[in-house]
Amino acid sequence: ETGVTQTPRHLVMGMTNKKSLKCEQHLGHNAMYWYKQSAKKPLELMFVYSLEERVENNSVPSRFSPECPNSSHLFLHLHTLQPEDSALYLCASSQGKGGTEAFFGQGTRLTVV
Amino acid sequence: EDQVTQSPEALRLQEGESSSLNCSYTVSGLRGLFWYRQDPGKGPEFLFTLYSAGEEKEKERLKATLTKKESFLHITAPKPEDSATYLCAVQAGFQKLVFGTGTRLLVSP
Numbered sequence: 001e002t003g004v005t006q007t008p009r010h011l012v013m014g015m016t017n018k019k020s021l022k023c024e025q026h027l028g029h030n031a032m033y034w035y036k037q038s039a040k041k042p043l044e045l046m047f048v049y050s051l052e053e054r055v056e057n058n059s060v061p062s063r064f065s066p067e068c069p070n071s072s073h074l075f076l077h078l079h080t081l082q083p084e085d086s087a088l089y090l091c092a093s094s095q096g097k098g099g100t101e102a103f104f105g106q107g108t109r110l111t112v113v
Numbered sequence: 114e115d116q117v118t119q120s121p122e123a124l125r126l127q128e129g130e131s132s133s134l135n136c137s138y139t140v141s142g143l144r145g146l147f148w149y150r151q152d153p154g155k156g157p158e159f160l161f162t163l164y165s166a167g168e169e170k171e172k173e174r175l176k177a178t179l180t181k182k183e184s185f186l187h188i189t190a191p192k193p194e195d196s197a198t199y200l201c202a203v204q205a206g207f208q209k210l211v212f213g214t215g216t217r218l219l220v221s222p
Contacts, residue, residue, distance in 0.1 A: 004156075042117070043157075043200070043212040056209060090156050101147055102210060104156035 003027065006091050006105035013081065014113055021076040021108050023091030030095055032074040033102060034066060037088040049074060081112045115140045115205035119213035126191055126220050134186040134216045136201030144204035146184050148177050151198045151215070160199075191220045 004025045013019050025032060034046040048056035049068040063085075065077040074091055088109050092102040118137045126132055138146065145164055149157035161170040163179040170177045174195065176187040186199055198217045202210040 006156075040214065042214050043202075043210075045209060045211075048209065088154075092156075100145070101159045101162050103159060104149075106156045107154075109154070 004091055004093055004103055004105035006089075006108050008108060009106065010109045010111075012111045012113060013078070015081060015083075017081075018077070018079040020078065021089055021091075021110075023074040023076075023105055025072055025074075025091075025093040025103075027093055027103060028095070029093035029103075030071055031093060032068060032071075033092040033094075034074065034076050035090040035092060035104075037090055037107070043090065047076075078110075081110075083112050086110055086112045115203065115211045117201055117203055117211055117213035119199075119201050119216050121216060122214070123217040124219070126188075126218070128192055128220055128222050129190045131187070131189045131191070133188070134199055134218070136184040136186070136213060137182060138184070138201075138203045139182075140203045140205050140211070144206075146179055147202045147204070147210065148175075148184070148186055149200040149202065151200055153198075157200055188218070191218075193220045193222050196220045 007022045031050045033048050036044045045058050046060045047066045052068050063080050067075040088107045090107045091105040094100050094102040116139050120135045145162050147162050148160040151157045161177040166181045168179050174189050178185045196219050198215040200215045202212045205211045
């Protein structure tokens with residue numbers, strides 16, 4: 001399998017549930033990202049991990065908790081979400097320190113009810 | 114503040130009708146400008162990277178150009194399968210991409 005794989009593709013959860021999104025990259029990259037994409041808004045960077053160390057946290061609410069156990073895997077743990085958190089959550093990976101393209105997964109469509 | 118503005122928001126073309134999409138940017142120290150294509154319900158697919166003013170890249174019917182303030186994505190003789198949302202992003206700092214809201218392109222047969 002190649003590229004960036006995200007699971008699940010679709011998720012519906014209640015506001016009191018706890019769930020996790022998973023991302024796996026098969027490109028040998030050293031950086032991984034979580035982005036949020038809402039309708040009519042630009043992609044919003046949430047977290048960046050470089051060499052398994054979190055280097056960016058864009059003022060994301062604590063109900064979103066990332067985890068990067070190794071350079072190939074990235075998780076986003078979700079708990080007590082709000083309806084406004086419904087969006088497409090995209091994982092991406094890249095190689096290098098900057099000026100290199102990021103490759104995206106297919107995303108998880110999250111609906112909070 | 115780093116910012117990317119794309120225009121038009123939406124564009125409808127007839128098959129074979131060439132046009133251009135615009136991406137204007139302000140960033141402190143451009144490390145790269147990226148074009149992506151995104152189909153509904155899917156993740157963005159990488160198209161091009163441009164690093165310096167005057168640079169051009171081509172892929173099939175698409176050609177991307179870069180100046181100091183903006184980038185253009187030229188679409189020559191588009192086909193219905195070129196219909197998608199085209200996203201522009203700039204590298205702003207260490208491993209951080211700033212995206213525009215995209216241009217939704219619809220090509221009718």
